[in-house]
Amino acid sequence: MSIDGQLPPKARLLRAAAELLANSGGSAVSTRQITQLAGVTAPTLYHHFGDKEGLFDAVVAAGFDEYVAGERDFAPSGQPLEDIRRMWDNHVQFGLKQPELYLVMFGNIRPESRPAIVADAEALMEEMLNKAAVSGQLNVPPKEAARSILAANVGMTLMLIAEKVPERNLELSAMTRDAMIFAVSTEQARDNGSVDSGKSSVVVAAIALNAALQASHSDQLSSSELKLFLEWLHRISNSSTS
Amino acid sequence: MSIDGQLPPKARLLRAAAELLANSGGSAVSTRQITQLAGVTAPTLYHHFGDKEGLFDAVVAAGFDEYVAGERDFAPSGQPLEDIRRMWDNHVQFGLKQPELYLVMFGNIRPESRPAIVADAEALMEEMLNKAAVSGQLNVPPKEAARSILAANVGMTLMLIAEKVPERNLELSAMTRDAMIFAVSTEQARDNGSVDSGKSSVVVAAIALNAALQASHSDQLSSSELKLFLEWLHRISNSSTS
DNA sequence: TAGCACCTATAGCAACGCTATATGAACTGC
DNA sequence: GCAGTTCATATAGCGTTGCTATAGGTGCTA
Numbered sequence A, B: 001m002s003i004d005g006q007l008p009p010k011a012r013l014l015r016a017a018a019e020l021l022a023n024s025g026g027s028a029v030s031t032r033q034i035t036q037l038a039g040v041t042a043p044t045l046y047h048h049f050g051d052k053e054g055l056f057d058a059v060v061a062a063g064f065d066e067y068v069a070g071e072r073d074f075a076p077s078g079q080p081l082e083d084i085r086r087m088w089d090n091h092v093q094f095g096l097k098q099p100e101l102y103l104v105m106f107g108n109i110r111p112e113s114r115p116a117i118v119a120d121a122e123a124l125m126e127e128m129l130n131k132a133a134v135s136g137q138l139n140v141p142p143k144e145a146a147r148s149i150l151a152a153n154v155g156m157t158l159m160l161i162a163e164k165v166p167e168r169n170l171e172l173s174a175m176t177r178d179a180m181i182f183a184v185s186t187e188q189a190r191d192n193g194s195v196d197s198g199k200s201s202v203v204v205a206a207i208a209l210n211a212a213l214q215a216s217h218s219d220q221l222s223s224s225e226l227k228l229f230l231e232w233l234h235r236i237s238n239s240s241t242s
Numbered sequence C: 001t002a003g004c005a006c007c008t009a010t011a012g013c014a015a016c017g018c019t020a021t022a023t024g025a026a027c028t029g030c
Numbered sequence D: 001g002c003a004g005t006t007c008a009t010a011t012a013g014c015g016t017t018g019c020t021a022t023a024g025g026t027g028c029t030a
Helices: A009-023 A031-038 A042-049 A052-073 A080-097 A099-106 A116-134 A142-162 A170-184 A201-216 A223-238 B009-022 B031-038 B042-049 B052-073 B080-097 B099-106 B116-134 B142-162 B170-184 B201-216 B223-238
Strands: none
Touching: A009 A031, A009 A042, A009 A052, A009 A099, A031 A042, A031 A052, A042 A052, A052 A080, A052 A099, A052 A116, A080 A099, A080 A116, A080 A142, A080 A170, A099 A116, A099 A142, A116 A142, A142 A170, A142 B142, A142 B170, A170 B142, A170 B170, B009 B031, B009 B042, B009 B052, B009 B099, B031 B042, B031 B052, B042 B052, B052 B080, B052 B099, B052 B116, B080 B099, B080 B116, B080 B142, B080 B170, B099 B116, B099 B142, B116 B142, B142 B170
16 A cells, blocks of 8 residues: 555655645545555655645646646647647547546636646647747737636646546537637638628737747847837737737 | 624625635635634634635625526526527626626536536526527537537637737637637527538427427326437437537 | 764644535515 | 423543644665
8 A cells, every 4th residue: 555666755756746736536535545555644744845836736747747748749730720629629638538637737726826837737728829929829928818718728627527427518619619719810821701890900910920920030130120010910910909 | 894784604604705715815714714814713603604605605696696687687588599698798798797796606616526616507508508509590409509509608608818908809708709609609699690500400300309208297108108319319419429 | 982964753834625514684475 | 380302501531532742763885
């Protein structure tokens, strides 16, 4: 009933915490449980991780690597918006496969305090959306698009986790996913065509140019010029989120 | 430093819990804090509410009444989908105005366990969507639509709560809201028209009829006939969430 | 061999949720 | 008017929680 295998105590603590978390069924996990399973006494935990939250952060960081690996594996299909769809589904699958870990990562909301991991996940999605923006497929600045899509993605995943397994309806996720992607994409990026979103082409072009410049680190302008130029573009881009 | 006013201990406990919750800033609130502020000893709490969660449930129930009151005040505009928009905004405003209470209500997710309050909020939205479905404005069964919209609504609200006040961007909420409503509505319900969702008119009609029958408790069919009929309609309706 | 980090254990603190038990107050039936 | 019952609150304390002051052991370098 303990984790051995000649591993150093730090690794044993991490493994014990992850294992207890995965099998906790949602109820709390105590430091005493963790240290006992790791075959270690209390102060060892605090020596290596500072406090309980530090340990959980470390577990989360490991979980995030796995999460990112899943996101990146699917990435380059050449169609950025298609990649966003896969990202969404991968996010949901990650949450349903490891609900307790997911809840620690994305379900621990506190007012005015964004966990680092959420910012990372958002950056990952923004990076992908940037490619869509460069090719003029985005109706909205990538940052805002990423934030909205991820919020809906997290909300949907949390709802699915809260539901009993046989009642989980992944079609709801698919519908919401497509609705969000549709909302942020330009008409030429859509299959069904013929929707006038009311956004002028200059705004779309500004969004695309903004994204392209940030991605390419162009040398054709001095850094101060570039800074001003980017700020100007940023203002135009943001005026699109009416 | 205590709540008096000749109120009975039960009411004082409720008020103390709500006040501490509102000012906790996200950190945990202990039963000892609550009972001390209420001017009462520990067993009194357990006599009236069973346990800590029971007390919080009672606080949440009171908060939910306030939430429902806000939702219902805005309700009957004659345009159900417009009412859904207001519902969404009201939900977000409620969350931003009382973030701690909101987090207890909607942020306490545990695997395979849906809090009663979520089901209530969903029923409230489903009720409203039913009106839209009756008039043929819904592309998707009301239950599924309510679940999806609410999931996105909660996700967006949680994201906004986690952001620092000056950085909260309500336009993201508006965009996501419109995207969700757009996704579940039929073409004739949309302002921009001319989008073919690929749903056949018979499916939309089935959804509308299904909603109308459930709302009216029609007497024109026997209960066994009605049951079979509803099941049949339900199957057609659900085939629309492709 | 001496000294020095590094790591782990012994023992225990304050705070937590909760409860077994007892006492007072209010109502009920005769 | 009084005993019996029920409701409501208090005293005191249990077991568990996250965390730490302190000390001892281990392996490396000088």
